[in-house]
Amino acid sequence: MNLTLLLLVPLSTALGIILLRDVKHIRLMAAIGSICQLGLAIKLLLAYQTARLLGDTSQMLFQFKYAWYPSLGIQWHFGVDGISIAMILLTAIVVVAGILFSWKMSFQGKEFFLLLVLLSMGAYGFFISLDLFSLFFFLELAVIPKYLLIAIWGSGKKEYSATKLALMLMGGSALVLVGFLGMYEYAGKTFDMLQLAQAHLPLEVQKLLFPFVFMGFGVFTAIFPFHTWAPDGHSSAPTAASMFLAGISMKLGGYGALRMAVYLMPEAAQYYSPLIIILASIAILYGAFATMMQKDLKYINAYSSVSHCGFVILGIGMLTRTSVTGAVLQMFSHGLMTALFFAAIGMLYERSHTRQIGELGGLMKTMPFISCVMFIAGLCSLGLPGFSGFVAEMTVFMGSWENADTFHRVATIIACASIVVTAVYILRALGASLLGPIKNEHFNHLADATWNEKIASALLIVSIMALGFAPFWLNNLITPDATLIIHALGK
Amino acid sequence: MLLENNLLNFLLVMLQELGLTAILIVLLFAKLMEGEKTSPMLYPLVMVLLLGHVLISFDGNTTGMLFSGMYVNTPLIGMEKGILGLGTLLICLQAGTWLKNHKHSTEFIMLLIATLMGMDYLLSAGNLLMFYLALELSTIPLAALCNFDLEKRRSSESAMKLILSSAFSSGILLFGISMLYGATGSLNFIEISRSFMGTEMEMLALIFIFSGFAFKIAVVPFHFWTADVYEGAPIPVTAFLSVISKGAMIFALTTMLYKVFGAYAAMWYNILFVASAITMTLGNLFAMRQMNIKRFLAFSSITQAGYLLLGLSGASAEGATSVVYFMLVYIFSNLGAFGVLALVSAATGKEEIHDFKGFYKNNPVLSWVFALSLFSLAGIPPTAGFFGKLFLITAGASRFNMPFLVIAALNMVISLFYYLKVVRAMLVEQQDEPLPTIAVPFYARIALVVCVAGVLLTGFFGQIYEYIHTLSLGF
């Protein structure tokens, strides 16, 4: 299957949006494009699995190469393995949902959908790129749309948050760039990931470059202490944007940290692993505790995202096959779950015009559907079996526990402890905002979800449950590649 | 060399300069003929001629040496001249609106083209004397141009600042040249490069000459004139200063360092490192707080100069290529920005950032053009600026000087901050009466379309870079 399609579809969608005038047509265009993309993603998944069944053992499938800047060793080089397919699938789902959720967007709708599509395009390109240059290209391609989405359509202190987000993400990618150039120079002028993987950089070089690449991507996935863009950014962003932000863009970081840092610089990864684990444990527990104190629903979810992405980092840092698999699962799961959560918050906010849990209350009575969606999202994020979160977190725990020494054990226990704190703040938030007596008179006549919201939520919930009930399909998809990465470590 | 006295070859080698001379003559006669008002045909005619001049520059076979090595032309130099010519053409097109109600429009174009010619000679100089003449030819008219808004205080102030400080700097430069002459006994580049002996006098000469270049390229701490001059000068002149003269000087510097001072590569690498680092940083810090867009663009161009030096420090074919490539991209991006600015200030006289609040409301297309140009300056994909900047850094990374890389990378972040400030003003913030819808005349439209096309597409056609690379390999 031709991977360039994954870029052509959004591109043509964007062009279509530019040409069209009426917002109705534009959003239709966007929806159609994203749904085609989802179809493509599923087709890709099937094609991949059939190819594997037919015994194709090459590391990356459906490779596509085109010399772009030959004299600099820069090329368009695409290819996918299980991990990237999982991410592509996630992206496609979230994009469809996000576009459906912003169906009513009237103010400058054209620009809005255009930016959404561009953002998604950046993600797709990032996940299929095997060339560090084009990967970096797509990584930065996604930054400015985020900025504009937040700054123009956001709420609250949107400009501050948008600037902060853009700058911190840019800083992250700047670090990544330094690391990449270092690898490029030492590996003999190549940006090709597969060649770099064979290059075996000397340990000193790895030690020098690893922090840049890892922390750079860490900023994207809100690693402590570079996570502060996340709460402000998420809370100021419009619904779809925060869905994309938390659902897709934070995953760029995790994916990059796993692929570019750990896989390409394995020895350094082992060297720095304790540090990573410490950071991750801090992020997990500290994020959770910080969440307990938040009053704003979006802040709650944003901080919980920090805590949940801590699991991704932890899984990566633990460097066992299971934990890495768990990290990818967690990325997938967190993407869907947090997107759903933000969607629910957005729906509430549209209607009640407040996100302060103090002011909300008793909404279950007037908007049962939305409240149920929020409940499901909440239960998923506190790791209830039957939802994706449980599977992912348990896999991470299991993988972490495989390292038998006290340090790793303690870190794992700290991480486990977070499930209690998570329960506390999730229930606090849900209880205060949805249950109890109705706080505000005008809540009594608020409408429940509309068709597009229902479809979108259903899509997300179904995919969450698909992972929650039958994790094995994704697990089997990821494990081989996780194994590959761990083998690179020489374990 | 062999066919030196063959007229055809002579014409071929100097084709570009001769072309410019022809245009100048046309203008002169037009000036003589013209009565009350210049004929409407003149402007388009000159534009077409300039276009021709640009087009002939891009075929990479005008190569050769004249006047016993005083004049050298290589494909790469031809390319560079073409790029400068393209920039000048765009600037002339953008200047149309401003010139329409200016009584000395012909002189303006004349001076502009004279300057361009000086720069062409500068690039082709193979001899310090030639080099000095070309330099002055490309400086003195600029000062006159800065003063072109005769009645504006700031215009004449900027002209004064330019002429005085450039006189000073060329004095220093000349002192360096004289030392170089004293040390090596020759004015010819090639002979000079052959007869270095590593005396301190040579190093001193290098530094004096470098500082002369640094002045024109606006490298900290030789840059202070830039902001004031840019702010005061008429917008087309500012554009010219920030793009063309900077470009010409950086090309000349490439020749100077790679060809003449090749023996001192180790030394000037350090110079470039320090100069580039402080230039980027200070340029950014100054740009952060600017309120006037021209001034702001001045400082941003200082920062870009820092990146150019970074690429130059690569000391390799990649270095030269990346510099040329970046200048091409930089012309598109910067002239895109200046084009919009020129239109706005010609129509309303507003040049402050806060005037642009809510600009999107009435001028969506123009604001996208502006935003794209700024993103390109900031080096954000998918604009060409991203590629230009990345190639500069990649070329500079060849020494793998870690602190250098980190400084460069972090400065990209700082610069993003203030570029976003302008973008935010246009797209995000609102004000009660935003600027009215601004009419875009034909020529300006062409210029903007070219700029936007360049900004959006250049990066995706690797062939451009590869072509320059092949040229610069022989360089």
Place this chain on the structure above:
Amino acid sequence: MHEIPINHILFLSTALFFIGVYGFLSRKNMITMLMAVELILNAVNINFVAFNKYLFPGKLDGLFFTIFIIAIAAAEAAVAIAIIINLYRSHKSIDVDEVNDMKY
């Protein structure tokens, strides 16, 4: 008669150069500043001539350079003075310190 050693001449030119620089930096009158620049240029001229005469007597390019410098200096001065005159129209002064509308 024995000729003057080159060091003397070089010392002179260098002194001239620094005097010129000092003048440029210290004098407030623009015309005087221009004259200071001329001093610098003259220092350069002396250099060229001296080098040519003492070190490389065979060739003439030093002298040529000097001539060109003189010519160009004239042109430069012309434009500069034109500008200064124009400046005087608007500022009613040619004191360099009073001309700083644009700063920071």
Place this chain on the structure above:
Amino acid sequence: MMPDTILIALIPIIPFLCFLLLGLTGKKLGAFSGLLGTASMAVSAGFAALTAYQYFFHVGKIDGVFQKMVVFNYHWLQFTPEISINMGMLLDPISVMMLVVVTFVSLMVHIYSLGYMKGEERFSVFYSFLSLFTFSMLGLVLSANLFQTYIFWELVGVSSFLLIGFYYTKPSAVSASKKAFIVTRFADLGFLIGILILGFNAKTLDFGLLIERLIHVESPYLQTAIASSFMGVSALTWGLLLIFVGGAGKSAMFPLHVWLPDAMEGPTPVSALIHAATMVVAGVFLVARLFPIFILSCPVALDVVAYVGIFSSLFAAIIACTQTDIKRVLAYSTMSQIGYMMFALGVSGYEGEAGLGYMGSMFHLFTHAMFKALLFLGAGSVIHYIHSNEMKDMGGLRKAMPITHITFLIACLAIAGIPPFAGFFSKEEILAAAFHKNPVIFYVGLITAAMTAFYMFRLYFSIFWNKPTPSAGHDHHHHGEGPFTMMLPLFILALCSISVGFIPFGQFVTADGQFLANEFHPMFSIAPVSLALGGIFLAMLFYKNANELPAKLAVSMSVLYASAYRKFYIDEVYLFVTKRLIFNLLGRPAAWFDRTIVDGLMNLIGGLTSGFAEMIRGLQSGKVQSYAIWFFAGVLGFAVLFIYLW
């Protein structure tokens, strides 16, 4: 020969389908949804009975020993080559017994709720939740894999959470549900870590293999598990204790019991099903499930179980004597009875006679399910009639609601352990086991038995006697007893509470799966029975007719009374720990630190940059000469730096 897999699989699956159906389309079905739920429950109860019959009388016993049979096993989530979560179904005496108990009580509750919840706005939702709970509970008892147990453990927890908070507009209900969920979640953390420890030591999560590997002294897994120790306690002990913590959380053992009394905010049928008969005994079930490991490899842990059990049992009994909310009294009695089961396990041995405690515990679990469900349903119909949980609003109801009265009496006798009612037999076994093993526990158990009798009859008398019958003036829109649907379960359960005691339980459920006769010593049972009778008599003295004795007593031992009435301030302690300590010492600082320090740093960087920019603006003075000075300084500086220094 194996039992019918499909049949067994259907037992949990039917409620699950029912849950989905009602959950998605409940609104449209309306009242019909109740019937649907009840019918499907009946079917799966029938299947359960059938399975029990097959297992106990046909396939289960192979040469005299009841086998553990994994009738179905699927690799659900593979972690490492050997460790994986499997979804399976394990049949052995206790799981089959639990199947019967769960489905039966659940069926009763379904029927009862038809009447009790009639006219509720979220009727169908209620039934879907009930089905969800039943499904999860069945999955829990059937699970063949330690992690599968954890999964359903969590599901049980959440469905209990949903049902407690069923009246979500009542703040008290909401907070109660949250409390229940969080406290059990905290316990589950222990469970989870316990699983990790055991699983990674035994290199498997399957019960069969796990137990197999951890009971034989010579097995390398066991040796490593014992050898590797943390804080001087072996990994095995840690694992078992942590798992027991999980069990204690669900089974409301001290000090994790605080959620149970509040859980009574839920609808009464729910309390009957979840917080009396089934879910709360999950902890006991879990310990019983891993009993071989406890007893054979790590008796220390088992002692802990025993002492926690006996203490909770006494503790709860004391509190129960003072509570005035009838459901809370029942809740504490539940806690106390579960304490019985726990310490019964604790004092039990493994082989043959020694396994008496295990058998007794399971037996008591079985009987307790019956009469405690009956008690709650009875209380339910009282509340249904009075619309209040407080004793003071009640009294003299025996005329108004005779059936409830009789059945309630039966239940009280049963729980008080008066022969020939069910509770008597199971308690006998437990006390006997304790007597043989550990006299201290035995005597405490006796006292507890007496107090049980006392507070149960205190409850009984103050509901049905104490005051004169409410006059006809005191009228209600419906009179006396609830509808037939509410009476029927009372009848059935009353019959059970009388009869189940006579089941020769030892033939079916024992630790080692072999036959164990429940012999019966009249001499031995004199003490407990007489004590129980004493308790009843005391209660009659105090509460049959209203008088001052209780008040006097309360005053005379005021300290004890007050503190017991306040549940020994455990709740306050928890409140202090959570609100004061956790929130103020962890949450607030974390949030503050994040906003001020971490984020502050980020802003500081920005601030410094712009501050520096502000600082150097003076350089751009606008004076040509200063520019020239800089220029010249630059030249000289470069010269010095690069020619001489570098």
